[in-house]
Amino acid sequence: xxxxxxxxxxxxxxxxxxxxxxxxxxxxxxxKRETKPTLNLDVANQxxxxxxxxxxxxxxxxxxVDLGWESEYVEGILEALKKEDVKITFNVTGRWAExxxxxxxxxxxxxxxxxxxxxxxxxxxxLSYEENLEQIKTSKKIIEDIIKEETKFFQAxxxxxxxxxxxxxxxxxxxxxxxxxxxxxxxxxEEPDVIIERIKKKDIVDNSIVLMHPTNxxxxxxxxIINIIRDKGLKPGKLSDVF
Numbered sequence: 001x002x003x004x005x006x007x008x009x010x011x012x013x014x015x016x017x018x019x020x021x022x023x024x025x026x027x028x029x030x031x032k033r034e035t036k037p038t039l040n041l042d043v044a045n046q047x048x049x050x051x052x053x054x055x056x057x058x059x060x061x062x063x064x065v066d067l068g069w070e071s072e073y074v075e076g077i078l079e080a081l082k083k084e085d086v087k088i089t090f091n092v093t094g095r096w097a098e099x100x101x102x103x104x105x106x107x108x109x110x111x112x113x114x115x116x117x118x119x120x121x122x123x124x125x126x127l128s129y130e131e132n133l134e135q136i137k138t139s140k141k142i143i144e145d146i147i148k149e150e151t152k153f154f155q156a157x158x159x160x161x162x163x164x165x166x167x168x169x170x171x172x173x174x175x176x177x178x179x180x181x182x183x184x185x186x187x188x189x190e191e192p193d194v195i196i197e198r199i200k201k202k203d204i205v206d207n208s209i210v211l212m213h214p215t216n217x218x219x220x221x222x223x224x225i226i227n228i229i230r231d232k233g234l235k236p237g238k239l240s241d242v243f
Contacts, residue, residue: 047161047176051207051242058241059204059229061088061222062179063212065096066121066157074103076219077212078110084226087111089239091155094119094139101146108147113238115153116140116174125162132168140172153177153239159211175243179211183225185218192221199228206234207242 051060065074074090081088090107092114097104108114118124119139124132136154143151154174156165161176169176181202188194195217204210210225212218229236 045163045166047156047159047166047178048209048243049178049180050205050209051239053207053242056207056242057235058206058237059181059208059210059234060239060242061086061210061212061225061236062091062115062155062177062239063088063214063218064091064117064155064157065214066093066117067096070214071096071100071103073214073216073219074107076216077214077222078107078112080219080222081112082110084223084236086226086236087113087238088236089113089115089153091115091117091153092143093117093121093157094135094142095121097139097143097146104143104146108149113153113240114143114147114149114151115155115177115239116143116151117155118157121157123158123160124156124165125160127162127164129164129168132162132165133171136168136172136174153243175239177209177239179209181208181210183210183212183218185215186213189215189217192217192224196221196224196228199225204229204232204234209239209242 051058063077065071090112092104104114116136116139119135119142122135124135127135140151152175154169154172154176155178156176159178161178166176181199181204183195183199185195212222212225226236
């Protein structure tokens with residue numbers, strides 16, 4: 001009788017000890033996981049949605065110019081920016097630059113920054129590494145041959161970045177950028193009030209990147225966008241002001 005009871009007790013003790021050991025091992029494992037630094041490679045290889053400069057005090061305004069039909073509005077935007085004494089970044093395609101050399105030089109001469117927007121307006125996320133490299137490299141040569149100045153930033157058409165896009169841009173020495181504030185002016189080309197109200201509702205912060213395009217509405221409201229930024233105690237500027 002005593003032997004049976006002792007065996008039952010011994011079995012319970014052994015099970016209890018095993019349970020305690022498993023709990024301790026699990027605890028040590030998760031503590032180790034929590035304290036070990038990790039690197040998210042996917043995030044590290046993505047374009048920047050905001051600038052990286054600590055307390056820059058700036059919001060970067062970017063204007064993408066790519067198709068050609070919008071060239072007439074570039075002049076209007078330049079005039080508005082001159083009145084506000086603001087310098088921004090114009091990201092242009094190589095094809096547009098090739099067909100609008102004088103206007104591209106005017107953008108540069110008025111103190112604005114010029115970025116690379118690829119050669120053709122394609123879906124870069126679906127291009128191979130070699131195709132991405134060719135598009136970015138071709139655009140780089142065309143733009144820099146015209147402005148006689150190195151370009152530092154790359155923004156893929158429609159923000160279509162794939163791993164091959166970022167890799168190719170990095171190979172060419174570029175910082176890949178997107179945006180965190182989208183005016184969606186291409187959709188409301190004749191509705192500046194809609195764009196203004198949209199921007200007022202956005203969470204604009206230090207190092208934010210604003211995306212614009214040359215449209216009739218943008219010409220009419222770029223000064224309002226600038227004032228919205230200033231009302232937040234920030235200065236409108238170029239990509240190089242936030243990186």
